[in-house]
Amino acid sequence: MFEILQFGFMQRAIIAGIIIGILCPLIGIFIVLRRMSLIGDGLSHVALSGVATGMILNVSPLATTLIFSITAALAIEKLRKTYNKYAELSISIIMSCGIGLAVILVSLAKSINFDLFGYLFGNITTVLPSDLWIILGLGIFVVISIFLLYKELFYLAFDEEAARLSGVPIKAINLFFIILIAITITLSMRIVGILLVSSLMILPVAASLQIANSFKQATFLSILFAEISVILGIIISYYFELASGGTIVLISVLILILVLLIKAKKEVKI
């Protein structure tokens, strides 16, 4: 089975996969516990217009997408203050803008050779060497950031009011966190695909929450489940020529079902 590693694109896919297998659940656990799941979907739809722009301008889609999704993240934060009673409205507004723009840009870019399907659902053959460096660099940045802000992010997720009263600088951390989400979505899109990134943020966390005995354990298990899904998913999608994102997400679903079954069985025994 190691023969697949002789291909440069497979090496890159696996390395990129390992990185996003850490990033997505690490960001995802805070997204899930803060009930912000919609934000992943919102930002990823904006990411598509970033990709199309990159294609049209003939520059790295990774770079344009990064700019688009971070801008969208900042816009969501800004709108959230305007509509503070309807926080999810700000996400819906930005998501609508993103899809509208994306559809127009994609139709404009049709003439160019544009692998829309690959961007939507993931394509392991497309991680370029230059992409890998960006994924590696920014990926490490996100992981270190989360690691350093881990305890504050935990407190924010558990009890935002108490976190604020204890002196945690919640405004700054919220803003920074949403930028980290935008970066993670951008980095993940080649492997998992824009439409499935938020699934990889949520499914491994959902499975870990079923069995974790502490927050640390939940974090660790989420990453473990995500890594299994990503690596197995890449290998399977290579042999069967499947869209990698779909394969990865289906494996995460399987893991979730397995965890639920094991838990149900245990509870019956007790």
Place this chain on the structure above:
Amino acid sequence: MNNILEIKNLSFAYDNNNLILDNINFTINSGEYVGIVGPNGAGKSTLIKIILGLLKPTKGEVKLLGQNIESFNNWSKIGYVAQKAASFNSSFPATVEEVVSANLYPKIGLFKRIKKKHMEKVYEVLKVVQMEKYGKRLIGNLSGGQQQRVFIARALVSSPEIIFLDEPTVGIDIHSQENFYNLLEELNSKMNITIVMITHDIGMITKKANSVAYVGGKKLIVHNANSDIPLSHVLREIYGDEMHLLHHL
């Protein structure tokens, strides 16, 4: 410092035309033990939230530890147990340890990890509320009263100078309530922590506290042993005809 809390001409409304509190003045000195009582919906929790800067006053000013609340930054000196603090997402995967140590984070500092001495402090306060055996348990799997104690421990862990408690004894059994009141007395007398507690247990709080603030009819009336006005008068003012009912409690 003497005046730990100073409220001047405070008015508050959630929406513009409906005043909840109307021109209130209230001062708390360092080391005091103050009760806040009043009927449901009178504005007690609202008052505490204004004091803590969670709500902006419509009019007037609030000074906490001598600082204006808008620019207040001495949060480790403040402890707060919210009303229904225990009504969090009960499937949240956090242990008692993790929850209590959270209030030490600003003290530990951004980017830094929890050290052994912090954990020792966590267990010290867990012991105070008799929950030291539950450190590794998931908070969602504890009973309501046990959760409430954990939140009290969380408020104590940063060694605050003043603690605000919003109906902390709700859901706690009689025996533990007694322990709890003893604990507050100890914190107040031995550690000189100022205590501000909202409760409906008028009988108990009038016995324990130095003074009691009655909130009702948009007003606040402070009553203590040296007050000229008799307590029955204050009670009638605040509770109206319900007063005799509450007397049985």
